[in-house]
Amino acid sequence: MPAEGANIQKELNPLANAERQFDEAAGRLNLSAGIREIIKHPRRATIVSLPVQMDDGTLRVFTGYRVQHSIVRGPAKGGIRFHPDVTLNEVEALAAWMTWKCAVVNIPFGGGKGGVACDPSKMSKGELERLTRRYAADLSDLFGPESDVPAPDVGTNDQVMAWIVDTYSMHERRTEYAVVTGKPLEVGGSAGRREATGRGLLFCVRGACAHLGLPLKGARVAVQGFGNVGSVSADLMARDGASIVAVSDVTGGVHHPAGLDVPALLQWTADHRGVKGFPGSQPLETPIVEYDCDILVPAALENQITGENADRVRARIIAEGANGPTTPDADKILQKKGVFVIPDILCNSGGVTVSYFEWVQNRMGFYWPEREVNERLEQYMVQAFDSVLSKAKEHGVNMRVAAFMVAIERVVKVIMLRGVYA
Numbered sequence: 001m002p003a004e005g006a007n008i009q010k011e012l013n014p015l016a017n018a019e020r021q022f023d024e025a026a027g028r029l030n031l032s033a034g035i036r037e038i039i040k041h042p043r044r045a046t047i048v049s050l051p052v053q054m055d056d057g058t059l060r061v062f063t064g065y066r067v068q069h070s071i072v073r074g075p076a077k078g079g080i081r082f083h084p085d086v087t088l089n090e091v092e093a094l095a096a097w098m099t100w101k102c103a104v105v106n107i108p109f110g111g112g113k114g115g116v117a118c119d120p121s122k123m124s125k126g127e128l129e130r131l132t133r134r135y136a137a138d139l140s141d142l143f144g145p146e147s148d149v150p151a152p153d154v155g156t157n158d159q160v161m162a163w164i165v166d167t168y169s170m171h172e173r174r175t176e177y178a179v180v181t182g183k184p185l186e187v188g189g190s191a192g193r194r195e196a197t198g199r200g201l202l203f204c205v206r207g208a209c210a211h212l213g214l215p216l217k218g219a220r221v222a223v224q225g226f227g228n229v230g231s232v233s234a235d236l237m238a239r240d241g242a243s244i245v246a247v248s249d250v251t252g253g254v255h256h257p258a259g260l261d262v263p264a265l266l267q268w269t270a271d272h273r274g275v276k277g278f279p280g281s282q283p284l285e286t287p288i289v290e291y292d293c294d295i296l297v298p299a300a301l302e303n304q305i306t307g308e309n310a311d312r313v314r315a316r317i318i319a320e321g322a323n324g325p326t327t328p329d330a331d332k333i334l335q336k337k338g339v340f341v342i343p344d345i346l347c348n349s350g351g352v353t354v355s356y357f358e359w360v361q362n363r364m365g366f367y368w369p370e371r372e373v374n375e376r377l378e379q380y381m382v383q384a385f386d387s388v389l390s391k392a393k394e395h396g397v398n399m400r401v402a403a404f405m406v407a408i409e410r411v412v413k414v415i416m417l418r419g420v421y422a
């Protein structure tokens with residue numbers, strides 16, 4: 001049993017998985033060993049100890065991280081995660097995925113990620129604000145519109161971004177909105193940012209359906225995770241005529257083979273803080289990733305589809321809203337079964353794309369209407385989907401390998417043009 005346990009631990013190690021995905025694509029690109037070494041290693045990893053005064057008067061020290069994986073194509077870009085399980089290993093993996101994501105969707109950013117090991121659900125608003133400000137102050141030398149631009153991730157939100165804007169601006173002695181994205185509209189946020197990841201996912205799903213000859217109208221969709229990404233994806237796909245047959249979140253899962261009433265489910269979730277007990281639905285008895293559907297949208301956490309359960313997946317398309325929901329072992333099984341996986345670095349890149357638009361708008365001081373944001377997002381997503389699909393066809397590889405190939409080629413091209421400074 002220990003050997004098997006060790007294998008499972010290895011399969012679920014995000015950094016090992018990010019490296020396996022990179023190696024598989026890089027192996028097809030004839031890269032020199034030196035270039036592979038350069039892009040495999042993060043440019044910079046910083047660990048900070050953050051003392052915070054708690055409401056009861058005690059002092060606690062939290063560990064925070066910021067990893068800049070690559071800055072060759074532009075400032076490091078990537079969210080900040082507040083979660084008890086945050087580790088340097090996970091942040092490094094997420095930072096590398098951001099490099100590839102920004103390159104795939106072709107926006108002028110590198111990749112970064114940050115995190116603090118903490119449980120925001122057990123902290124007061126004041127404690128969260130003090131932790132955020134201390135984190136932003138300690139890392140303010142790294143952050144900046146030209147160098148490193150954070151955003152929200154699991155456990156952080158637009159309020160946290162507003163505190164970072166304020167802390168950074170106090171240090172700079174001027175207001176600087178372009179230092180983070182995902183801000184409230186009143187504090188330099190962009191119209192359409194909240195829906196951007198789900199909307200980008202919709203554009204990818206439309207592309208996949210067209211490619212496979214599967215009409216989205218009437219397609220049966222199961223969604224794991226009903227937060228920002230999952231709920232917006234479900235809502236937009238339902239508006240395109242898809243039938244959302246099953247949904248799950250931390251409270252449990254619900255399903256109805258004839259389709260759930262998505263607007264009513266959104267209201268229920270807002271009122272009851274979860275999907276559980278939604279009237280007119282039945283409780284889900286099987287794991288949602290094994291549900292009988294045409295399209296599966298994992299939109300919760302890493303490592304949901306693994307070597308252990310991939311064989312029981314029944315969907316024809318997997319649209320990865322979450323980062324890292326499918327392990328490399330699972331990918332191999334899904335490919336054999338003919339499941340069309342739209343990989344995370346492509347499928348959920350709508351969020352960072354509108355973050356880029358937010359940064360552009362902040363720097364122009366001129367704000368676009370939502371229609372314009374959505375139109376530009378569609379152009380970027382359709383172009384990215386088409387270039388990955390062409391690469392997949394050209395090399396006879398799956399969409400994940402193709403997406404990594406497109407991304408790595410773009411990053412390497414810039415490294416070669418810029419040269420290695422010595």
Ligand code: NAD
Nearest residue numbers: 197225226227228229248249250299300321322323348351
């Ligand atoms: P969120 O916190 O808004 O929602 C997460 C959802 O997952 C919640 O509904 C939660 O209840 C559910 N969940 C948690 N554990 C679960 C479990 N074991 N089973 C089923 N559901 C579970 O977060 P989000 O912003 O929607 O992010 C979801 C994923 O998408 C993360 O992997 C994140 O990194 C990724 N992502 C988010 C964005 C974005 O713009 N928000 C962009 C790219 C990628």
